[in-house]
Amino acid sequence: MVAWNNFDTLTSYKKLASLANSVNLKEVMSGENGANRVKKYSVPMAGGLSYNFAAKQVDDDVLVALAELAAEAQLTEKYEELYNGAVINTGEKRLVLHQLSRGQLGKDVIADGVNKREFYVAQQKRAAEFANRVHKGEVTNAKGEKFTTVVQIGIGGSDLGPRAMYIALESWAKATGNLKMTAKFISNVDPDDAAAVLDSIDVAHSLFVLVSKSGTTLETLTNESFVKDALVKQGLDPAKHMVAVTSETSPLAKNSGYLAAFFMDDYIGGRYSSTSAVGGVVLSLAFGPEVFARFLNGAAAQDETAKNKDIMKNPSMLDALIGVYERNFLGYTATAVLPYSQALSRFPAHLQQADMESNGKSVNRFGEPVNYVTGPVIFGEPGTNGQHSFYQLLHQGTNIIPLQFVGFKNSQFGKDVLIEGSTSQAKLCANVVAQIMAFACGKDDENRNKFFAGGRPSSIIIGEQLTPEALGALLAHFENKIMFQGFIWNLNSFDQEGVQLGKVLAKKVLAHNTDGALKAYAELLNI
């Protein structure tokens, strides 16, 4: 049996505290020692990726202490419990099975009388068959014309992950002839969101995917009505243009208002649902089921690496441990995610949800307040864009912010130009490695305005190309990193009670059932 203890009760907590600031990054990254670290501090990932942490404020002593923490906190044992179907989501008394949507890591998981792996695979097959029929023109609009566009209607995890994944592979799909349908996304209850998307598409040739687990998400149902109005106004039958992704017990299941319904369940949280039907339907329609299967394979292979007890063979666990070391002992409050890949432009927004909604908590898994800081702020934009924006603060600001770089040797389109003797891709890659060193080692200058203190830690995930497999591995890496950090902090990373209060108060406002400041604010906004 695993033991769920608060982080500050562990022996390794004290040891790590004693090692805080024991590594001078500027020193260890200089000269040949630095070159050796770059070669040595690298861990292979799935999808052709590797995780390099040479520019983190760790050395072999810190790594030993982190390995001790991993063992003492029973990280891989807890992962094993999770994928074997324990009730890890204690608040909601649920299993946590998103890994099972892409592979089986352990025992058969039976829940609600069903083998859950078989359930997820069955839904993938149904989505694949449906997508193939749409692509072949067997499922069409009322006039018998092919659908050219797929529009996902969802919010939070039903939006951010699938949207980020679509954007990540759109150019790759174009370049490889795999773009079957263009995808768009409607999420915000702001009516201008749906109006703008509807204005940008050919509604008559669009298929809408309504995603809501409960079938009751207010934003999503509101946007569905918005879309149905638009269809009706064009003389189209909404039931011929809509599919649902929902739970089997929701009002959207077995509903003649939809061409088909694909199912998920309570064991996959929204922010972990890109590899379930939530991502699977829209991505299979956009890229074809084979591409979606490759994406799942990348995630499954990365999940396998997370089983390894050796931190030097378990990149997600190592990344988690270093992150906790930075957060709790070096005092850093935020992490910047900086992919040098335009295709990953919305990946930081997805991670922002995945990480901050999972570990932005003040109570442990038993509902008791913890005495240490937990999840950091996550933000980021693609490089090189960010270099011409907020990097000023990262380099010379008064707080240190750890950095998570991502870079690929090859572009997706493969189109490039040679300027001043180098391709754009080479310039992109040169910039990311230059940044790592600029942050780590800084630069002395008598003019303090041009002085760079250095000592600013970063890691980089390096890949050959952003393929479906690489994207799957990248996604699973961060999901597992977040999971391991939740284990260390002794949190329930899989509920989100913090989103409830706002919903309750918003309903009161709409019912005009308010007083005091809330009423005064509502009047200011004419509600």
Next chain:
Amino acid sequence: MVAWNNFDTLTSYKKLASLANSVNLKEVMSGENGANRVKKYSVPMAGGLSYNFAAKQVDDDVLVALAELAAEAQLTEKYEELYNGAVINTGEKRLVLHQLSRGQLGKDVIADGVNKREFYVAQQKRAAEFANRVHKGEVTNAKGEKFTTVVQIGIGGSDLGPRAMYIALESWAKATGNLKMTAKFISNVDPDDAAAVLDSIDVAHSLFVLVSKSGTTLETLTNESFVKDALVKQGLDPAKHMVAVTSETSPLAKNSGYLAAFFMDDYIGGRYSSTSAVGGVVLSLAFGPEVFARFLNGAAAQDETAKNKDIMKNPSMLDALIGVYERNFLGYTATAVLPYSQALSRFPAHLQQADMESNGKSVNRFGEPVNYVTGPVIFGEPGTNGQHSFYQLLHQGTNIIPLQFVGFKNSQFGKDVLIEGSTSQAKLCANVVAQIMAFACGKDDENRNKFFAGGRPSSIIIGEQLTPEALGALLAHFENKIMFQGFIWNLNSFDQEGVQLGKVLAKKVLAHNTDGALKAYAELLNI
């Protein structure tokens, strides 16, 4: 003469420190007292906006101390020096004149032998005339066909601000018949960025706006070549499809490779350039010069409010003061920007640059290290989307993050649906006011997992609708807020030396002139 002193040398610094945590937000926002604060703690802005700070951790005592700080730090006097043409950018020995691109606040500013207001107005007129000729079909492609799309090629301030402004007004322009041309943006040196944009447009009917002050920005020139290659491959003459926005002394000025060149100068920094030709050319082409003029009017009117010595009549200065109080005395390290408006989806990314690049610094304007923290991390996404994402951490995480909400009574498109008795716009507005109160007052619950501590401060900018005037006012508000904070921290907010080192090292990598860790990293990325 104004005196430039470090923040911690001021009398009001000590007074404010003594007032830290003197306000219990949960208490003061409860009951009728809370309602009174909402009515009282509101300051009008330009563009029909107002700044409401009822849910900030301030009271009349703190406000008195903040007013003393404003006076002691001579904030409005420094602003006056700035708009009258003093060398405020000490590092680069430059004037700071972005306000002059939309109005004249003080004396004539003569620099380089030119009246600068006249110079900026002349460039606006030239851009307006050019845009009108394009719209009338007097400037066309080689076949005499109208241009339908405008593509801005630029990075950093030449991209983020103009892009955010375009997105902010695109739906409004569609709804009001003001969308003359669709705009796209190419920024990243990642070749997939340009390739994806080129793939999405009709190149033969596209006009490209190359934006580089020096005419030497590597990313921008590389992307220009990329675009020129694409034009040539389609048998098109690049010189018939390109205009430049640059300085009068750059190689792009008076160059037969461009249909026209529009000028900016060294006195408007990239991140402050949306109201100059950098934003003016693309926005005049997209929306017409009249809309751009309305945007400038909104900014100019907001600039006027920043002259007021009374903090209750100067929303930008008040916002700046409260932000400094939170950063230096309450210890908050980040600020979330949360517009409840899908149209402002990229406004947080623009503010991220404007704020973090301006005030993310550790030395004062004389190049001496400061002993206090300066600019915070800025991040954000539109609501209600964010509610289903990172708000969990904002509500229940272990660190408090101040929030900057923005909300409008009316949508841009005006299309809406009535669900459960309320429109989408009403739901959007109900959500933002509900969030303010949830953050401020929290909720007791015996189940600590459902407990909300409250005490989490926010402000909200409220407007009628996101019009060109409102957008201009919003932009100028934050520019002036950042300027005032820079004055308080005694920084030079108008240079960005922190971006230089990375550029230098990237060049070394591309020249294979590296050793140690930098060489090892470069090898990992096949450079």
